[in-house]
Amino acid sequence: MIIASLAFYLFAIMTVGSALMVIVARNPVHSVLFLILAFFSSAGLFVLLGAEFLAMILVIVYVGAVAVLFMFVVMMLDINFVELRQGFLEYMPIGALVAVILLVEIAMVAAAWHFAPEAPEAMAAPLATLGAGHNTEALGNLIYTKYLYLFQGAGVVLLIAMIGAIVLTHRRRPGVKRQDISEQVSRRRDQAVEMKRVEPGQGV
Amino acid sequence: MFVMLQTVFPDLSAATPEIFLFIVAMALLMVGVFAPAARAAAVVGRLALLSLVVALVMVLMQDGVKVATFENMFIVDRFAIFMKVLVLIGSALTLLMSGRFFAEMNARKFEYPVLVVLATLGMMMMISANDLIALYMGLEIQSLALYVLAAFLRDQERSTEAGLKYFVLGALSSGMLLYGASMVYGFAGTTQFAALAAVLKGGEVAPGIIVGIVFIAAGLAFKVSAVPFHMWTPDVYEGAPTPVTAFFAVAPKVAAIALFLRVMLEPFGGIAAEWRQVIVFLSVASMILGAFAAIRQNNIKRLMAYSSIGHVGYALLGLAVGTSEGIRAVLVYMAIYLTMNIGTFACILAMRRQGQYVEQIPDLAGLSKRNLPMAIIMMLLMFSLAGVPPLAGFFGKFYVFKAVMEMSALSSGWTVLAVIGVLSSVVGAFYYLRIVKVMFFDEALEPLDLPSGRELGLLMGLAGAFNLFFFPFAGPLLRAAGNAAAALF
Numbered sequence: 001m002i003i004a005s006l007a008f009y010l011f012a013i014m015t016v017g018s019a020l021m022v023i024v025a026r027n028p029v030h031s032v033l034f035l036i037l038a039f040f041s042s043a044g045l046f047v048l049l050g051a052e053f054l055a056m057i058l059v060i061v062y063v064g065a066v067a068v069l070f071m072f073v074v075m076m077l078d079i080n081f082v083e084l085r086q087g088f089l090e091y092m093p094i095g096a097l098v099a100v101i102l103l104v105e106i107a108m109v110a111a112a113w114h115f116a117p118e119a120p121e122a123m124a125a126p127l128a129t130l131g132a133g134h135n136t137e138a139l140g141n142l143i144y145t146k147y148l149y150l151f152q153g154a155g156v157v158l159l160i161a162m163i164g165a166i167v168l169t170h171r172r173r174p175g176v177k178r179q180d181i182s183e184q185v186s187r188r189r190d191q192a193v194e195m196k197r198v199e200p201g202q203g204v
Numbered sequence: 205m206f207v208m209l210q211t212v213f214p215d216l217s218a219a220t221p222e223i224f225l226f227i228v229a230m231a232l233l234m235v236g237v238f239a240p241a242a243r244a245a246a247v248v249g250r251l252a253l254l255s256l257v258v259a260l261v262m263v264l265m266q267d268g269v270k271v272a273t274f275e276n277m278f279i280v281d282r283f284a285i286f287m288k289v290l291v292l293i294g295s296a297l298t299l300l301m302s303g304r305f306f307a308e309m310n311a312r313k314f315e316y317p318v319l320v321v322l323a324t325l326g327m328m329m330m331i332s333a334n335d336l337i338a339l340y341m342g343l344e345i346q347s348l349a350l351y352v353l354a355a356f357l358r359d360q361e362r363s364t365e366a367g368l369k370y371f372v373l374g375a376l377s378s379g380m381l382l383y384g385a386s387m388v389y390g391f392a393g394t395t396q397f398a399a400l401a402a403v404l405k406g407g408e409v410a411p412g413i414i415v416g417i418v419f420i421a422a423g424l425a426f427k428v429s430a431v432p433f434h435m436w437t438p439d440v441y442e443g444a445p446t447p448v449t450a451f452f453a454v455a456p457k458v459a460a461i462a463l464f465l466r467v468m469l470e471p472f473g474g475i476a477a478e479w480r481q482v483i484v485f486l487s488v489a490s491m492i493l494g495a496f497a498a499i500r501q502n503n504i505k506r507l508m509a510y511s512s513i514g515h516v517g518y519a520l521l522g523l524a525v526g527t528s529e530g531i532r533a534v535l536v537y538m539a540i541y542l543t544m545n546i547g548t549f550a551c552i553l554a555m556r557r558q559g560q561y562v563e564q565i566p567d568l569a570g571l572s573k574r575n576l577p578m579a580i581i582m583m584l585l586m587f588s589l590a591g592v593p594p595l596a597g598f599f600g601k602f603y604v605f606k607a608v609m610e611m612s613a614l615s616s617g618w619t620v621l622a623v624i625g626v627l628s629s630v631v632g633a634f635y636y637l638r639i640v641k642v643m644f645f646d647e648a649l650e651p652l653d654l655p656s657g658r659e660l661g662l663l664m665g666l667a668g669a670f671n672l673f674f675f676p677f678a679g680p681l682l683r684a685a686g687n688a689a690a691a692l693f
Contacts, residue, residue, distance in 0.1 A: 148214060149274035153329065153341035156226065157348060160322050163233070164352035167315045168367075 008048055014041035028074045036067045053136040215273040218280045221262040221288070222332070225325045228255040229318055236314030245312040249303050252317030256296040256324065263288045270691065272334055276396055279334035286535060286688035287331045287462035290542055294454035295324040297546050297663060301553055302447030304657050308559070309445070311357055320451065323349035327459035331466075336385040336395040339463060343381070343427065346456060347374050353451065354444040366443025373426070373436045381423025387416030400471035409475050417472055417479050421486075424467065427460040430520060431489035434513045438501075441509035446561065449505055450549030453512050458538050461519055465531060468523060469692045476526050483524040488624055490517030495631035504552055504563050507635060508545070511589060514632055515541050521625060522604045525611050525618075528689045533603035535685035540600040540674075544588050547667025551582045554655035554664070562652070565639060570648025578655065579643045581668035586640050588671040590633040596674035601629060603682075 018041060021034040039062045046055035143151055216223060228251075236248045263285055270281040299320050306312040326345030333339035351374060355367020389395050391412035392403045404413065426433040441449045472479060494514020501507040519541070522534035555562050572579040588597035605622050612618040655661060670677065 146275050147337075149277045150337055150341055153338070153345060156322065156325065156345050157341070159230075160319070160345060160348045160352070163315055163319060163322075164348065167313065167319070167352060168355055168358050 004048060008045070011041045011044040011048065014038075015045065028079075029071070032067060032070050032074055035070065036063050039063050039067065051135055053139055214275070215271070218266070218271040218273045219278055219332075221259045221266075222325055222328050224262060225255065225259050225321055225328070228252070228259075229321045229325065232314070232318050232321065236318065239314075244314045245306075245316070246303065248314040249299065249317045252321050253296055253299050255321065256292055256299065259324075260289065260292040260296065263292065268687070268691075272398075274338075276398065277335040277338040278329075278332050279397075280332060281691040283462070283466070283688040283691040284332050286684055287458060287538075288328050290458045290539055291324060291327045291331065291455045291462075294458060294542050294546070295320055295327075295451065298447060298451040298454060298549070300659050301450065301550055301663055302445075304659065305445065305447045305553060305561075306356075309357060311359075313356075316353070316356060319349045319353055323353065323451075324455065327455055330459050331462045333463065333466070334397050334470075336389065336397075336400075339467065340378070340382060340385065343463070344378065346459065347378065347427075350374075350452065350456060353448045354440055356448060357445050362443040363445060366440045369443075370436055370440045377423045377426030377433065380419050380426075384416045384419025384421075384423060387412050387419065389416075391416065397466075397471040401474060404472060405474045409478055413475075414478050417475075418482060420467060421464075421479065421482055424460060424464045425486050428457060428464060428516050428520075429509075429513055430486040430516050431493045431513060434490070434493065437513060438506045438509040441512075442503055442505045442563075446505065446549065446553050446563070449508070450545070450553070453508060453545045453549065454542055457512065457516065458542060461516070461534065461538055464520075465523055465534065465692065469526065469531070473526075473692075480524055480526065483520055484621065487517045487520035487524055488621065490514060490520065491625055491628040492517075495628040498632065498635045501635070502565050504555075504565050504568075504639075507565070507639075508548065508552070511632070511636075512545070514628065515589075517628075518601060518604050518625060521621060522607055524621075525607045527607060527611070528686075528693050529610060530604075530607040531689035531692060532682070532685045533600075533607045535688055536603050536681060537600040539681055539685070540588075540596045540671075543667050543670045544585055544597055547581065547585045547664055547671070548589070550660045550663040550667065551578060551585070554578060554652075554660045556653045556655075557650060558653065565642055566646070567652065568639065568643050569646035570651060571643040574648065574651040575654060578664065581664045582643060583640045584668045584672055586636040590636040591629050592633070594674070596671040596677075599674060599678065601625070 015038050018034045018037040022031045022038060025031045025034060039058055043055040043058040046052070046058060232248050232251055232255075235251065236244045239247050266280060266285055268282040268285055270279065272279045299317060302316070302320075303312070306316060323346050326342050326347070326349060329342030330339065330346060331342075333342050351367055351371040354370045355364045357363035385395070388400070391410045392400055394400055394403065422433060426436075429437040441452065444452065468476075468479060468483070490513050494510050494512075494517055498507050498510035498514070501510060515537075519534045519537050522530040522537065524530070525533075552563065553561075555567060557567065568582075571582070584595065588595035591597045591601045605625060608618050608622045608625070612622070
């Protein structure tokens with residue numbers, strides 16, 4: 001028990017600390033690296049909660065794909081982050097105010113949830129059908145069996161988004177040399193070499 | 205510890221037309237990529253048209269017994285079949301008239317027919333939605349494809365502006381709809397239509413449910429462009445490429461009305477008294493604005509936008525009545541509306557001067573001398589849109605007002621609604637007749653070209669003939685609409 005709480009505090013402190021570093025680090029590359037650390041620590045928290053599937057997804061999707069994408073963006077775009085951060089302290093009071101309001105709201109929601117008489121019932125309700133197996137299996141059963149139709153529908157939405165992005169932005173630029181292996185390999189000698197009889201003293 | 209959960213494979217037979225269209229869309233993408241670039245767009249366009257027709261046949265072959273599948277998220281009944289037939293006809297005919305337009309604009313791409321097929325798939329999913337989440341999925345598939353279509357002529361500022369405007373406002377309306385759906389889910393505890401109907405049988409209704417219904421209605425009103433959620437319509441209709449405007453005016457509107465009817469009557473039918481006044485307001489405001497705002501328009505596409513706002517008002521009047529008579533009237537109205545708009549947009553697409561597309565009303569001046577058949581068909585369609593007997597448009601309005609007057613025995617307020625409807629259709633007649641006057645009595649400075657291509661002539665002829673000789677179609681249409689409406693009660 002004590003080990004579990006120790007692990008919890010370790011991961012929690014790591015998460016909050018690295019999240020803080022994401023916004024205060026001067027170098028944007030360091031920010032992204034701290035972001036990855038924050039993701040890892042929250043994955044640890046998920047494991048402690050018994051949600052191993054979410055933990056793995058967090059590592060694979062967020063660390064493996066999203067953070068790397070961020071890294072690309074940070075490195076490829078020429079953004080002057082020092083300049084962007086100029087007004088950081090100026091906006092601090094308003095940001096703090098919003099944060100306090102959010103905190104109070106969350107506390108109110110949690111309190112209402114805690115004291116409502118029907119809350120335990122409602123909390124137990126969605127868990128009843130998920131009782132079987134571990135949560136990877138339960139999630140799979142929900143997504144790929146119960147909500148199969150919606151899952152496929154979401155796939156169609158993404159397909160349309162891809163087609164749309166290509167239709168609206170892709171331009172075929174002339175004069176770009178592309179590699180076409182089959183054409184290169186199937187080139188014959190008489191297409192590539194031309195025999196010329198060069199008169200002496202005149203050049204080609 | 206593995207516990208094998210029993211998996212029940214969903215019954216796919218009810219959704220075969222949708223599955224077919226989805227597979228076709230993916231196959232057409234492949235065809236478009238691998239076909240020779242010069243012919244890809246034409247080939248894909250033809251195949252897409254063919255597959256819409258095949259899907260239409262598949263829908264017609266379904267027997268109309270109520271079947272729910274995919275864990276009750278997808279439902280097929282006579283109502284769904286009727287609406288899907290309308291949507292597929294609308295999509296196929298507008299696809300037919302678009303090929304030449306894009307070819308002449310030098311913007312013919314194979315993605316266009318694919319997007320039309322995917323949008324149609326979304327509309328069919330909307331019509332068959334039996335769950336709030338499924339409703340949202342269908343709506344998003346349809347809307348996302350439509351945003352791209354609106355901006356399809358990406359080198360024209362008007363078109364991209366239309367696409368962006370539609371996207372931003374559409375996203376807002378989706379947000380409202382989702383908010384409403386989450387309220388309903390929060391207070392009723394389910395998203396399934398059948399379960400919602402069981403929970404909401406009348407009596408005391410939680411205020412959260414009513415707020416949710418109002419937000420859902422607002423989101424749907426945006427999609428059917430009912431006042432006060434109509435602001436996007438004139439700009440998008442004007443800016444989008446004309447065949448896309450024709451598509452917008454026809455298929456998505458029919459699908460959104462179908463969704464509106466099903467959502468209001470199936471899950472929330474038991475508490476109709478709570479939402480009826482909202483629909484009445486939407487309907488009256490749309491009829492009045494559609495009639496008055498169109499008067500000052502000079503661009504015929506903008507005019508058709510206001511005209512469609514007005515027509516949605518009449519259709520919603522039938523929903524406000526909420527009886528099976530009223531719903532039957534809405535279905536007949538939408539079928540007739542579809543033919544009138546297809547014909548009118550075929551005429552608009554035939555408006556060209558020296559190879560350039562024109563879309564101002566004064567450009568039509570002197571059309572009767574240059575091209576009498578087209579002028580006569582346009583005149584018929586305008587009279588039909590205005591609701592002049594004995595054309596089809598008159599019967600559309602007639603059945604709606606008849607359903608309203610049947611309710612007036614219960615409360616005198618309904619008579620007022622019918623009077624407002626008749627008066628606004630009289631005002632609306634002014635701008636339809638103005639087009640007829642311009643075509644027949646104004647002198648042309650420079651005549652329009654003769655239409656090129658057979659498709660437009662064919663569509664104009666079909667639409668004109670349907671509207672002029674509505675009587676033989678009236679019986680079967682009324683019977684089919686009656687059966688479809690009965691499925692909702």
